[in-house]
Amino acid sequence: MEDTALIASIAQGDRNALATLYTRHAPWLQVRLRRRCADDDVVAEALQETFVAAWRGAGRWRGDGDVAAWLWGIAVRRLVDLVAKRPRHRSLAGVPDPVVASAEEQVLLGVEYADVATALNRLSPDLIAVVQATVLDGLTTREAARLLRIPQGTVKTRMARARMLLREALS
Amino acid sequence: MTGWHTDEDWLAAYARGGLDRVRAASVEQHLIGCATCRAAVAPHADAALLARAWTGTVDVLDRLRTSPFERLLTVLGLSPSAARLATGASAARRAWVVGCVLVAAFAIVARDMDGRAATWFLTVAPLAPLTGVALAYGPGVFAMHEVVAAAPYPRLRLVLLRCLPVLPTTALLLVVGGLVLPGTAGAGLWLLPGLALATLGMVLERVVGVRAAVAGLAGLWMCGVASARITTGSVLGAFSPAVQVASSVIVVGTVVVALVGARRIRGVR
Numbered sequence: 001m002e003d004t005a006l007i008a009s010i011a012q013g014d015r016n017a018l019a020t021l022y023t024r025h026a027p028w029l030q031v032r033l034r035r036r037c038a039d040d041d042v043v044a045e046a047l048q049e050t051f052v053a054a055w056r057g058a059g060r061w062r063g064d065g066d067v068a069a070w071l072w073g074i075a076v077r078r079l080v081d082l083v084a085k086r087p088r089h090r091s092l093a094g095v096p097d098p099v100v101a102s103a104e105e106q107v108l109l110g111v112e113y114a115d116v117a118t119a120l121n122r123l124s125p126d127l128i129a130v131v132q133a134t135v136l137d138g139l140t141t142r143e144a145a146r147l148l149r150i151p152q153g154t155v156k157t158r159m160a161r162a163r164m165l166l167r168e169a170l171s
Numbered sequence: 172m173t174g175w176h177t178d179e180d181w182l183a184a185y186a187r188g189g190l191d192r193v194r195a196a197s198v199e200q201h202l203i204g205c206a207t208c209r210a211a212v213a214p215h216a217d218a219a220l221l222a223r224a225w226t227g228t229v230d231v232l233d234r235l236r237t238s239p240f241e242r243l244l245t246v247l248g249l250s251p252s253a254a255r256l257a258t259g260a261s262a263a264r265r266a267w268v269v270g271c272v273l274v275a276a277f278a279i280v281a282r283d284m285d286g287r288a289a290t291w292f293l294t295v296a297p298l299a300p301l302t303g304v305a306l307a308y309g310p311g312v313f314a315m316h317e318v319v320a321a322a323p324y325p326r327l328r329l330v331l332l333r334c335l336p337v338l339p340t341t342a343l344l345l346v347v348g349g350l351v352l353p354g355t356a357g358a359g360l361w362l363l364p365g366l367a368l369a370t371l372g373m374v375l376e377r378v379v380g381v382r383a384a385v386a387g388l389a390g391l392w393m394c395g396v397a398s399a400r401i402t403t404g405s406v407l408g409a410f411s412p413a414v415q416v417a418s419s420v421i422v423v424g425t426v427v428v429a430l431v432g433a434r435r436i437r438g439v440r
């Protein structure tokens with residue numbers, strides 16, 4: 001069954017359709033969330049809240065757009081809220097610095113870095129975290145600030161700095 | 172996405188957090204649009220964590236309360252999903268039920284004052300099914316409207332389901348009419364014009380939108396009552412046999428057209 005048909009069934013109260021949607025989407029959502037938060041409890045809670053929200057919000061699904069993107073949009077915002085709620089919570093797992101990535105891995109993957117990739121990987125972790133939250137995860141400045149636990153102004157200045165560095169590296 | 176898919180080694184490295192940011196980002200961009208690679212990354216997920224989150228999800232869903240009316244409909248034989256469609260109470264509908272109860276209560280209280288309570292009741296009561304159906308069904312106030320637009324749920328069946336909650340209040344108005352108006356026959360006078368207005372509302376909703384349909388029909392009805400009062404000296408003129416026959420024709424005609432249309436759609440599919 002297509003994802004959109006599943007959503008329509010869920011809107012009509014079909015638990016089996018929700019179970020199918022979960023089997024199909026929860027694994028990759030978990031992997032992606034786990035790259036943004038090291039705490040398994042928080043990831044599990046974010047997943048749970050995502051599918052409860054999908055159950056409740058299926059009726060507002062307009063039938064356009066992609067179900068995967070919709071679910072990720074919910075999931076990353078649930079994660080933002082949960083991370084913001086836990087004051088002394090371990091910070092984001094982040095992605096290991098390329099320098100830390102093992103030589104074995106580099107050989108295994110055997111990928112040539114394009115200019116853009118090199119430039120992006122040269123950014124400091126602080127800057128890359130902002131780029132990831134705003135550009136890749138599609139969060140607003142406010143949401144990115146809550147996820148990264150920094151002021152909104154800092155998000156803006158770091159984004160501006162990242163842009164400038166990228167422009168310099170690519171020119 | 173056809174042809175290119177993320178390399179299995181990349182997916183494995185991505186899942187255990189080993190891929191650098193740039194390649195991780197390109198994997199994520201691809202995953203959003205590719206069901207094949209989403210399925211390929213699934214074995215790398217933490218099965219215990221997934222099971223825990225699903226148990227939690229089911230627990231929360233079980234705790235989400237079902238309304239008494241929804242439970243009653245299930246007991247009466249409707250499937251749970253149909254019962255959920257029929258209820259799905261909105262704040263606007265609750266306000267409507269309160270409004271109907273107030274109309275009825277006012278009619279009973281004013282009964283002993285003079286004959287005007289009865290005529291006032293007759294004027295307003297036919298509008299109750301119209302606004303009730305519109306609130307139960309129209310877009311803007313009805314969250315399910317978008318689902319219906321997206322899902323192939325039989326429209327007529329949905330309309331009938333959504334009108335179920337209107338029945339108890341309509342029955343209440345009938346009972347109150349019986350108390351207020353002389354003779355039991357008088358109590359039902361408003362029923363046929365009321366149903367005709369409601370069905371016309373459903374038809375016009377598709378053309379001009381729910382707000383314009385309700386406002387237009389309500390305005391027309393009030394004008395009709397006013398002119399009946401001027402020409403015949405009583406609002407009862409708006410409930411003459413001719414009006415009752417015309418109302419029956421509208422109700423029966425609309426239902427027949429809807430049934431034929433539904434069958435033709437099913438035939439085409």
Ligand SMILES: [Zn+2]
Nearest residue numbers: 176177205208
């Ligand atoms: Zn793919």
